[in-house]
Amino acid sequence: xxxxxxxxxxxxxxxxxxxxxxxxxxxxxxxxxxxxxxxxxxxxxxxxxxxxxxxxxxxxxxxx
Numbered sequence: 203x204x205x206x207x208x209x210x211x212x213x214x215x216x217x218x219x220x221x222x223x224x225x226x227x228x229x230x231x232x233x234x235x236x237x238x239x240x241x242x243x244x245x246x247x248x249x250x251x252x253x254x255x256x257x258x259x260x261x262x263x264x265x266x
Contacts, residue, residue, distance in 0.1 A: 208243045209234060215250050227257050
């Protein structure tokens with residue numbers, strides 16, 4: 203149940219946050235596989251939450 207919930211949250215986040223080259227924002231690419239462990243799913247969620255919290259400090263942001 204928890205795995206399914208985390209998977210759905212990640213799916214929704216990846217659809218909601220789009221790349222914005224004009225603003226220099228590049229959300230992380232989420233890696234979702236059916237055989238992922240719980241730890242891997244939580245790591246992907248933390249990666250995205252970090253981006254939401256500090257989008258301009260993201261390792262994926264590009265500044266002109």
